[in-house]
Amino acid sequence: MPKPLLMDHDGAIDDLLSQLLVLTMPDVELIGVTVTPADCYIEPALESAYKLLQLMGREQVPLGRGDYYGINAFPSEWRARPEIINALPLLINLPKSPDPYGYLSAPDLIIRQLSTATEKVTILMTGPCSNLVMALEKAPELKAAIAEIVWMGGAFRTTGNVQTFQHDGTAEWNVFWDPVCSQKLFSYELPLTLIPLDVTNHVPVTKKFLSTLASQIDHKLSNLTGQFWALTLDTIPSYHYTYFMWDILATSYLAMPEQFMIETAKANVSTRPPNAGQTYLDENGYTIRFATDVNVAYFYEYLLAQFRQ
Template identity: 85%
Template structure:
């Protein structure tokens, strides 16, 4: 019986790659996708999301539109990347998505999907968690329908990746976008596993990986994902950041949890400057699981195999 999965992403290249990876997983049934307008502009991101569902013959999967815009906006130049994705050769001639304003709101789709589910649902968050928190605030009884939550979020024993005014650099962007919702989700003490920068720092997008992927160019998904990843080389200026496989690593956890090292901890989230969005270990905090290591070679090999399907 495949695992029922509800995915919430925020439209960036890494998120869309993660959606593609989910759609290659034989043991996962994607039952809904909601999009948060965080690391994207929502209309082109919904278009990209729909086009990838079409490409994988899964356009029946319902989409939800996030209308909540968080607290700390991502830089505008990062948010514009779905426009480029929609112009790639394998996607540009696919039909555009239905009216983006006609979609259910993301929290409503989450509530509807969890309510209808006949068994517990896994939730993958590759962007901020606000849509899920908004849904659970409206319908807290739906917490009982959640099997697990896997969230690419946080930085515990390593520096964060937020570099902005009035911030000390301790936070990771998915948490920083809405520290208040992030703190609420942690406080629910649901079966939550964070894939933080502590482990995603082990998996950069490297030229050798892209070179290996390019040897599979005759496979449609290898061709497309190679183009996606090539766009990351200048997405974030390399003098500031390295582009890591943040969301893709979190997504792979669904298929290969035994190749991760995890730790059960108590933690909390700061909601105020100068460390708003910092995730930190706290003996008086809330129980959750964090990933601390991964079998890096197996992970890269897994991606190459999945995109050769």
């Protein structure tokens, strides 16, 4: 039987690619998607999420709208990418999406889906964790309904990817966006597996991968995902930043956990400058699991196979 999954993402290109990847997984039943207005503007991101559900014949999957805007905003130029996604040839002429303000709030949708699930639910987060934390603050009894939380977040034995004023560069963006909720999530000591920069740094978006994907262009999903990834090449100036498969690596963990090296440790989150959002190992902290390595060749082959469907 497919395992029930709730997905919370923040509408960036790699989040939307991750949603597509989930929709190709036969062992996963997607029971809801919530969108956080972090690395996106919420209206076009909800449109993108709905269009991808339509494309895969899954528009019955409920969507939830995040209304909370975090503590440390993503750069505006990064947040506009869903506008471009919605104009791609395979998506632009799909039937009109619902009113983005007609959706249930993201925490309320999480509460509804967890409280009505007939078995424990896995939660995949490829953006900040705020929607989940706000849901559990409101209904703490639902912690018992969670099988595992898989979160693309953190940086433990490597530098972070936040480059901004009053910050020392130790944090990863999904945690930095809301360090307070991130620290709360750690404190719950739920079954939490992080896919941090330590391992996502092993899987860049390379021209070689894109070239191989393009050789499958007759497959609809290879065509579309190739267009998505092509849009990442100018997202961030390449002389100081490389686009990695952050979210999609975390998503692949659902299908191939045995291909990851996982460490259990005590850790914590800093909530204030100059290292707000830093995830650090701390013997007095909270028990979490985090990935340190992955079978890189297997991962790339897995993506190519899934997008040949």
